[in-house]
Amino acid sequence: MISLTVNGAQHELDVAPEMPLLWVLRDELGLTGPKFGCGVAQCGCCTVHVGNQAVRSCSVPVGSVAGQRITTIEALGSPDALHPLQQAWIDEQVPQCGYCQPGQLMAISGLLHKNPHPTSDDLAAAISNICRCGTYDRIRTAVARATSSAANQS
Ligand code: FES
Ligand code: FES
Incomplete structure (x- = not known):
């Protein structure tokens, strides 16, 4: 067991x-x-x-x-208390087909434990998840939104 x-x-x-x-x-x-x-x-x-x-x-x-x-x-979050990344994903309408997105969110939320304010270069270096729909630009925008709103709250 x-x-x-x-x-x-x-x-x-x-x-x-x-x-x-x-x-x-x-x-x-x-x-x-x-x-x-x-x-x-x-x-x-x-x-x-x-x-x-x-x-x-x-x-x-x-x-x-x-x-x-x-x-x-x-x-990662709940319907009543979304993770900041999840809210930013909604605000920026990140997903296309959606298949890769759970993995994207878990990979990036894992990175935020180590680096709460990653730059685009940090993201590129740390996140190698593949999106066949090519949502990378929206992912970067959503991460910036989530991490700047988190910074504004702290
Ligand atoms: S299914 Fe695990 S990395 Fe692709
Ligand atoms: S949203 Fe379709 S694979 Fe990423």
Whole structure:
């Protein structure tokens, strides 16, 4: 049995330790926000947080994160209390098809734990998530909006 805390809930799971975390989240726990794209840690659409660290869950064996705190897009914010990035995504109408966006939000929110006010260069250096719809400009604008409004509140 593998013990995981996902979005604040404790789970004891009868799964093989080498099973990718993404499959556990989607197939065992029904959390379908993290998406499958490449399966080889290249595209980023499966990104979740382990602690405050963004990881590509398709390539993380669940046994390696046993006992750790996992957060998926489902718990980044809530309808009543959106994460500042989520509000900025709405304000800037970032998504097109939307498929990559959970991963984009989790990757960038992970970066904000380390760097609350990333420049465009910081984003380019730290975020390699792929968007086939090419929403990169709107993502940069939305991150600037979210981080400047956070700065205005602090
Ligand atoms: S599905 Fe995990 S990085 Fe592409
Ligand atoms: S919004 Fe379509 S892949 Fe990014």
